[in-house]
Amino acid sequence: MLELKQIHVQFGDKQVLKDISITFQPGEIVGLVAPNGTGKSTLMNVIMNYLTPSQGKVILNNELQYSNKTNEVKIHQDVSMMPDQSDLYNHVSGKNHLKIYQAMWNSDPKLIDDTIVQLGMESYVKKKTGTYSLGMRQRLCFAMQIVSNTQVMLMDEVMNGLDPTHVELISQILLQKKSEGKTIIIASHLLENLEQYADRIFFMKNGELKLVDEMATGFNEEKVTTIRVSNFSQEHLEAFKKQFTELEVKMLPNGKTLIDVSEHKIALLGHITQYLISQGLFDFSFGTVTLNDLYSMEYQQK
Structure with missing residues (x-):
């Protein structure tokens, strides 16, 4: 030791x-x-x-x-x-x-x-x-x-x-x-x-x-806690927040946007999926916050 x-x-x-x-x-x-x-x-x-x-x-x-x-x-x-x-x-x-x-x-x-x-x-x-x-x-x-x-x-x-x-x-x-x-x-x-x-x-x-x-909700948890979206513009962000007022959304300096779904029911994932596709956002995934995400939050400037 x-x-x-x-x-x-x-x-x-x-x-x-x-x-x-x-x-x-x-x-x-x-x-x-x-x-x-x-x-x-x-x-x-x-x-x-x-x-x-x-x-x-x-x-x-x-x-x-x-x-x-x-x-x-x-x-x-x-x-x-x-x-x-x-x-x-x-x-x-x-x-x-x-x-x-x-x-x-x-x-x-x-x-x-x-x-x-x-x-x-x-x-x-x-x-x-x-x-x-x-x-x-x-x-x-x-x-x-x-x-x-x-x-x-x-x-x-x-x-x-x-x-x-x-x-x-x-x-x-x-x-x-x-x-x-x-x-x-x-x-x-x-x-x-x-x-x-x-x-x-x-x-x-x-x-x-x-x-x-x-440092982050859901890190190392074996369940879906986060939706990671690419090409999420400021306009997308404002529209998304109006549609899903209860969700926390964070845009990272590395170009990814994290949607925190850790405290919400699984049915909500389907609604979010449909919404993202309707906005022409197809590059997204379900999972957890990654170490690269945390590094971007902690050290990189947007």
Whole structure:
């Protein structure tokens, strides 16, 4: 278990992290979402003790803190962060990178070959990383994180540069690691993918964490709560509100319009469908508020 207690980071007059207190549990995947420069990487650097917070504590398993070098070594035996592509040595093979990480964390050597096969890296893993494409380098960085086999794994933009096939493959490996009891914290801009496997997702804004489950009615509910409409003009909006005065309608900066039907009977959906078609609006769907919708509400300007 990893706990952050009243973490505060300030650079000059700017509060980057503000009194963040949160507990990350074993067997949990937590997503962090925000535009660049809003604190995701800062939070991960605090967890790794690469950055000392202005105040607050990082606590592992209810006892270990970054109070001295000995404790830092002990914590880093159980907490690791996925390397960046800039950390790779171009003159060293992918397999030797994996051997380095296996030796550093004294993990099971069998993990090296298992991970190579699982990620489909056999054809190039013995070549120098300077010859790798962006996607190959990213898979290697992920493989190094997996080979470390720590209890807590931090990953910043793990899907960067990957094609859809490998995005799905890595998503399945993440779920496998979750089933093994790992705690995984992922910062990602690939929102639809993050929704598929994260147990909790937080937006970061103004130095604080906001749990998305609490941000919108119907998010993560297994029933129709929202009608999402494209090409909904201001004129359409005004006419719709006159016809359905009891419904809440929200136009988003991403071009979608959300009609909240969470508190209304299913029969109303038919009436809304007929009305939208009569107005020449055919591009609409029934479902729930998506993570992309919430991101647009929170961060984008119309």
